[in-house]
Amino acid sequence: MEPHPAALGAVARTRALGLHFWGQFVGVTPLDHTPGHTRMRLVPESTVLSRDIRLDLPVEVTSLVTLADLSLGFAIRAQGPRDQRLATTSLSFQLVSRPRGAVTCLSEVVWISADETRALVHAHLTDAGDGAVAEAQAWFLTLPIPPGAGVTAMPWERRPSAVPRLSVADLTPDESAAVTAATVAAKRANALGSPVARELLGLEWSETSAERAVGTVEVGPHLANRIGDVQGGALFGIAATAADLLMGEGLELADAGMQYLRPVRGSRLTVTATTVRRGRSAGFVEARIDVDGQTTNVAHLTFLASGEGSGEAAPTDRELRPAATR
Numbered sequence: 001m002e003p004h005p006a007a008l009g010a011v012a013r014t015r016a017l018g019l020h021f022w023g024q025f026v027g028v029t030p031l032d033h034t035p036g037h038t039r040m041r042l043v044p045e046s047t048v049l050s051r052d053i054r055l056d057l058p059v060e061v062t063s064l065v066t067l068a069d070l071s072l073g074f075a076i077r078a079q080g081p082r083d084q085r086l087a088t089t090s091l092s093f094q095l096v097s098r099p100r101g102a103v104t105c106l107s108e109v110v111w112i113s114a115d116e117t118r119a120l121v122h123a124h125l126t127d128a129g130d131g132a133v134a135e136a137q138a139w140f141l142t143l144p145i146p147p148g149a150g151v152t153a154m155p156w157e158r159r160p161s162a163v164p165r166l167s168v169a170d171l172t173p174d175e176s177a178a179v180t181a182a183t184v185a186a187k188r189a190n191a192l193g194s195p196v197a198r199e200l201l202g203l204e205w206s207e208t209s210a211e212r213a214v215g216t217v218e219v220g221p222h223l224a225n226r227i228g229d230v231q232g233g234a235l236f237g238i239a240a241t242a243a244d245l246l247m248g249e250g251l252e253l254a255d256a257g258m259q260y261l262r263p264v265r266g267s268r269l270t271v272t273a274t275t276v277r278r279g280r281s282a283g284f285v286e287a288r289i290d291v292d293g294q295t296t297n298v299a300h301l302t303f304l305a306s307g308e309g310s311g312e313a314a315p316t317d318r319e320l321r322p323a324a325t326r
Contacts, residue, residue: 007182008166011175016163018155021178022223022231023070026063026197030155036079036109042067043102059099060195061253062237064125067105068093068136069233072121075107076140077154080116084142085151088232091138092257099125099133110137117142143263145227152226174221181222201238203271205245213245213273219266219291230264239287239299242273251283251303258299266291281305 010024019028027043044059073086105125112119123136145151164170171179182200189196200222207214217223217238225231236258244253269291276284282304289297 001180001183003168003179004183004186006186007179008168009163010182011171011179012163012166016161018153018158019070020224020226020231021175021182021221022200022225022234023066025182025200025222026066028063028067028070030074031104033074033078033154033156036075036112038071038074038078038107039104040067040071040074040107041102041104044100058195059101059103060197060237061095061240062195062197062201062233064095064099064103064134065091065093065136065236065240066197066231066233067103068107068123068125068134069138069231069236071105071107072123072136072138073140074154075109075121075123076112076119078156079109079112084116085145085149085227086140087143087263088260089139089141090257090259091232091236092136092255093236094135094255095253096132096134097127098252099127101128103127103133105136149227174224177220178222181220185222197237198241201234201241203238203241208245210246210278211275213242213271215242215271217269217271219264219269227263228265230269232258232260235260235264235289235297236299238269238271238289239273239297240301242271242287243285243299243301243303246273246275246285247278247283247303250306251278252306253301254304255302256299257301258297260297262294262296264289264291264296269296 010021013024014021029041031039031041042059042063069088069091076086103125105123107121107123110120110122119140121138125133127133185200186196189199202217203215205213205215219230223230223234239258240253240256269289271287271289273285273287276286285301287299288295
């Protein structure tokens with residue numbers, strides 16, 4: 001299979017500029033920083049994949065949350081500590097508009113403990129016209145670095161280097177796996193007209209009804225953060241995708257909060273989304289992610305009426321995507 005140029009480019013940028021493959025592929029770029037502050041940008045994924053120069057392309061929620069999660073964590077690293085592992089413990093995200101075009105995220109450390117083991121960070125996301133897109137806030141803890149892993153340097157801590165041109169022969173096994181997954185996702189996204197970030201999650205549905213959706217994700221390097229765990233924005237996106245499947249037409253994600261109970265590793269994870277209530281004006285979903293029989297993440301998501309059609313009945317099984325498909 002011929003690798004997608006954007007996938008090879010994401011590996012090349014990861015090597016030269018830092019950040020991980022997932023963040024590079026969905027289009028996140030660090031802009032600048034000061035102590036306790038970072039500014040990062042997300043370009044529409046369609047621009048990354050097709051080099052489309054239009055500025056009004058849609059942006060997927062999974063990519064937005066990835067932007068926020070990365071920017072929030074980087075703000076702490078811009079202040080300190082720089083040589084420790086940061087773990088998101090809880091993340092809240094309020095989406096006020098569906099953006100089209102580039103999105104900029106400005107994050108600021110609200111509070112950090114004297115021993116630098118706990119921090120609260122806030123993020124403000126805006127579109128190209130400085131219109132409000134979303135607000136996000138997260139708690140972070142420092143955790144021990146797993147054996148064999150290390151904390152890589154931030155982009156601004158690296159010596160400037162040119163982005164190399166890579167071929168398949170240049171890739172490590174993990175890089176090759178990530179490129180293959182991203183290439184498949186890009187082809188599927190182009191064929192289905194769906195967001196590539198969502199296709200890269202690779203959800204396979206085993207149960208879909210109006211009350212419950214169950215899906216699995218094959219974990220791999222394409223979803224990993226710099227430590228090797230599944231990236232926090234990807235996990236948030238998995239929960240949001242499952243919840244959106246239940247809500248159907250007429251309701252859109254407005255507010256979500258996720259608790260990160262433990263780092264996610266392993267070969268496969270399962271997401272189970274359950275409808276708590278679906279009304280004419282609002283809907284509520286609980287989503288849980290499990291790995292090897294342990295719950296790793298719990299999310300509660302609120303959907304609000306999107307305008308016309310908000311009074312429609314909940315979707316039937318027939319209207320939902322069939323089981324065991326992406």
